[in-house]
Amino acid sequence: xxxxxxxxxxxxxxxxxxxxxxxxxxxxxxxxxxxxxxxxxxxxxxxxxxxxxxxxxxxxxxxxxxxxxxxxxxxxxxxxxxxxxxxxxxxxxxxxxxxxxxxxxxxxxxxxxxxxxxxxxxxxxxxxxxxxxxxxxxxxxxxxxxxxxxxxxxxxxxxxxxxxxxxxxxxxxxxxxxxxxxxxxxxxxxxxxxxxxxxxxxxxxxxxxxxxxxxxxxxxxxxxxxxxxxxxxxxxxxxxxxxxxxxxxxxxxxxxxxxxxxxxxxxxxxxxxxxxxxxxxxxxxxxxxxxxxxxxxxxxxxxxxxxxxxxxxxxxxxxxxxxxxxxxxxxxxxxxxxxxxxxxxxxxxxxxxxxxxxxxxxxxxxxxxxxxxxxxxxxxxxxxxxxxxxxxxxxxxxxxxxxxxxxxxxxxxxxxxxxxxxxxxxxxxxxxxxxxxxxxxxxxxxxxxxxxxxxxxxxxxxxxxxxxxxxxxxxxxxxxxxxxxxxxxxxxxxxxxxx
Numbered sequence: 001x002x003x004x005x006x007x008x009x010x011x012x013x014x015x016x017x018x019x020x021x022x023x024x025x026x027x028x029x030x031x032x033x034x035x036x037x038x039x040x041x042x043x044x045x046x047x048x049x050x051x052x053x054x055x056x057x058x059x060x061x062x063x064x065x066x067x068x069x070x071x072x073x074x075x076x077x078x079x080x081x082x083x084x085x086x087x088x089x090x091x092x093x094x095x096x097x098x099x100x101x102x103x104x105x106x107x108x109x110x111x112x113x114x115x116x117x118x119x120x121x122x123x124x125x126x127x128x129x130x131x132x133x134x135x136x137x138x139x140x141x142x143x144x145x146x147x148x149x150x151x152x153x154x155x156x157x158x159x160x161x162x163x164x165x166x167x168x169x170x171x172x173x174x175x176x177x178x179x180x181x182x183x184x185x186x187x188x189x190x191x192x193x194x195x196x197x198x199x200x201x202x203x204x205x206x207x208x209x210x211x212x213x214x215x216x217x218x219x220x221x222x223x224x225x226x227x228x229x230x231x232x233x234x235x236x237x238x239x240x241x242x243x244x245x246x247x248x249x250x251x252x253x254x255x256x257x258x259x260x261x262x263x264x265x266x267x268x269x270x271x272x273x274x275x276x277x278x279x280x281x282x283x284x285x286x287x288x289x290x291x292x293x294x295x296x297x298x299x300x301x302x303x304x305x306x307x308x309x310x311x312x313x314x315x316x317x318x319x320x321x322x323x324x325x326x327x328x329x330x331x332x333x334x335x336x337x338x339x340x341x342x343x344x345x346x347x348x349x350x351x352x353x354x355x356x357x358x359x360x361x362x363x364x365x366x367x368x369x370x371x372x373x374x375x376x377x378x379x380x381x382x383x384x385x386x387x388x389x390x391x392x393x394x395x396x397x398x399x400x401x402x403x404x405x406x407x408x409x410x411x412x413x414x415x416x417x418x419x420x421x422x423x424x425x426x427x428x429x430x431x432x433x434x435x436x437x438x439x440x441x442x443x444x445x446x447x448x449x450x451x452x453x454x455x456x457x458x459x460x461x462x463x464x465x466x467x468x469x470x471x472x473x474x475x476x477x478x479x480x481x482x483x484x485x486x487x488x489x490x491x492x493x494x495x496x497x498x499x
Contacts, residue, residue, distance in 0.1 A: 003389075004445065006400040008420070009453040010265040018265045020420050021464050022456070023075045023247060025262055026083050034085050037259040041089040043137075045096040045126055046144030047103070050219050054144045055095075057222040058088060061250060067243045073421040077246045084254045084261075094138060096126045107148055108159065111168030116153045117192035120202045127212060139257045143203065143216045150218055153199035169193070194485055201484035208481075208490055208497060213256050221245060244463075251462035256496045260302065261462070264453050272339050272347040273297045273454060274332070275471030276354040278321040279479030281310050288312040290321060291483045295495065296335045297457065297471060298342065303495035306334050307482055320356040328365030336369065338492060349375045351442070351450065353471040355382055358439050378439030379447060381472060384411060384432050396430050399465070402448050408437040412448045414455050415467045425467060433468070460499040474499060 010018045013025035014034035031037075044054045062081055067074040081087055102122060109115035123143060131137065152159055168189055195202045200216060207214060220227060222245075224238035251261050277293040292308040308331045313321045323331070332350075340346055350370060352358070358366075358378040370376045389397050389411075399416035411432035415425040424430065435448060454469030466473055478498050482490075 001406075002404050004402045004404060005398060006402060006445075006449055006452055008400055008418075009449075009456055011262040011456060012265040013262055021075075022251075022262050022462050023464075026251075026462070027075065027078055030083070030085050031254065031259055031261045032263050033260045037084075037086050037254070037257065039087040039089060040140075040257045041092055041136075041138040042253075043094040043096070043130075043141045044144060045098065045123055045141060046219070047098050047100050047146060050144035050146060051095045051097060053219055053223040053226070054142050054217065055093065058090065058093075061246050062088075065243055065246050068239055073423040074240070074243050077243050077250070080250050083250065084259065086254070086257075086259075094130060094135065096130060098122055098126065103146070103148070105165070107152055108161075108163050108165045109167045110159065110164045111166075111189075111192075112155070112157060112197040113192040113195070114168045114189050115159075116197045116199055116202060117188075117195060119149060119153055120195075120199060120206065123203065124206055127207075128210070131210070139213065140253060141212060141214045143214050144219055144222075145199070145216065146219055149199055153197070155197055157197075196480070196484040198480070198484060201481050204481045204498065205484040205487060208487075208493060211493070211497070213497060215249065215253060215256065217249065247462035248460070252460050252499070255459035261459055264457065267453060268349075268450075270343075270345065270348040271450075272335070272350045273450070273469075273471050274335055274350065274352045275469075275475055276321075276352065277475040277479045277482075278313060279476070279483045280314060281483050286312070287316055288314045290314045291479065291487070292321070292323060292327065292331070293478055293482055294331050294335055295471060295474070295478065296338065297454070298339065303470070304335075304338055304492055305478060305495060305498055306331060306338070306492055307487060307490050322356070322359045323362040323365065325361045325365035325368075328362040329369045330365075332366050332369035334492070336374075346371060347374060349377065349442075351447070352376070352378050353381055353451075353469065354378070355472065355475075356380065363439050375442070376440050377437060377442045377447075379451075380434075380436045380438045381451065381469065382434045384434040387411060387432065387434075388429055389413075389432075390429070396424055399425060399430075400452055402445075403432070404444055404448075407444055410435050410444050410448055412451060414452060414465070414469075418464060421464055425465060459496075 008020050010020055011022055011025055012018055013032055014030040017029040019025040044051050062079050064079050065077040106115055106118045254261055275295040277295060278290050281289045281291050289310055290313045291310050292313060294306045295303055297303045308327050311324060311327060313323055357380060367376060391397055395417045397413050397416045399413060399418050401413040403411040412435050413430055413432045415430040417424050451469045454471055455466045457470040458466050458473060481498055
């Protein structure tokens with residue numbers, strides 16, 4: 001066994017300039033594809049107050065925003081146009097107003113499925129009505145939600161009070177079987193049970209078939225200072241988070257309009273990384289059934305999501321997910337075809353990242369999908385909670401440290417002290433990732449370096465790094481969206497539609 005310290009992966013920005021921190025690179029040089037992205041438009045949908053707050057925030061981010069106390073870990077935001085070199089068309093912003101009276105009515109519905117479905121459809125119907133009128137579509141829609149939606153539109157939410165309205169279908173049998181004398185309202189209620197009672201996930205799954213790109217924002221996030229009930233300590237937290245919030249939303253917005261904020265500087269060419277996603281499908285009534293999907297990430301940094309078929313992939317005894325040979329082959333073939341379509345060539349290596357082992361049957365399917373010229377490698381990546389390393393002194397182990405156990409396994413610290421920002425990622429003693437080459441052959445050091453690099457490809461935020469590679473970072477989120485409702489006819493869509 002030997003301890004290594006890998007160099008911090010570097011990022012490439014405009015003019016092929018290289019820096020470690022994405023915020024430094026964007027501030028000094030601009031995005032990687034600078035001048036290749038045109039000015040764009042956004043739309044806003046929310047309550048009257050929410051729309052006003054969002055519009056004010058969009059004006060605000062055109063100017064520099066500073067952290068209240070100078071801190072190297074929280075750099076200032078120079079302004080959207082200054083950073084990304086594109087303008088948000090402020091003069092033409094479609095504004096769709098959600099009726100607050102209807103929202104207040106739906107908040108009182110006692111059935112969580114009906115409550116969430118009615119509120120989601122209120123937003124979606126407004127969007128589709130705008131589209132059907134033939135208006136020019138904005139590149140991205142801001143879905144601005146009041147605090148109440150966040151409070152009462154999640155799976156464990158419940159409501160209390162005297163004015164509760166009883167709705168929905170109580171009988172589990174009646175939720176499935178249509179009655180002879182059902183009216184429109186009852187039919188609509190029945191459909192609500194096909195979807196998860198989660199606003200974010202249900203909105204995303206319902207909009208995927210319409211190819212509408214959204215950014216969901218809480219009103220309090222962008223207008224915390226307008227709330228009188230915010231305690232002083234919480235107000236301080238919001239104030240300190242403002243630069244981070246602006247960096248995160250702005251970077252996600254730039255990515256969603258088709259921009260590439262940065263790419264990895266030292267990524268190996270013609271290598272394809274695939275993360276496997278599983279989520280149990282509770283609508284089947286059988287704990288073995290799950291939805292599977294693959295997230296493919298190219299050396300360019302962009303990603304695609306491929307949905308597989310629902311099947312009995314979960315083993316109740318081992319608590320692991322495994323594909324059938326047929327599904328494994330089909331899923332990887334689709335990923336390779338998409339890679340070839342984008343790049344005009346085949347990858348030389350494919351790394352499949354998962355949280356469980358790969359059994360003989362599914363690996364046989366993966367292998368049959370791959371030409372002989374492609375090196376296929378299966379990597380298991382799990383969080384390690386028992387093994388820790390400590391340093392002398394005040395600071396924890398450095399990010400990028402690795403304990404190579406043998407030729408096929410290692411502990412990799414993706415969290416830890418980061419010299420550039422003089423801070424650590426996370427508050428606790430850093431836990432490593434347990435990295436194992438389960439199938440195929442590759443150099444374990446190369447595998448660890450790749451994983452470390454992939455912790456810096458999260459375009460849904462603008463932070464120094466994540467604790468997990470992007471191949472697995474959003475696996476739970478994508479799985480939850482894909483199982484939030486009927487999804488049989490979903491096409492292959494870029495990653496930006498899901499985040």
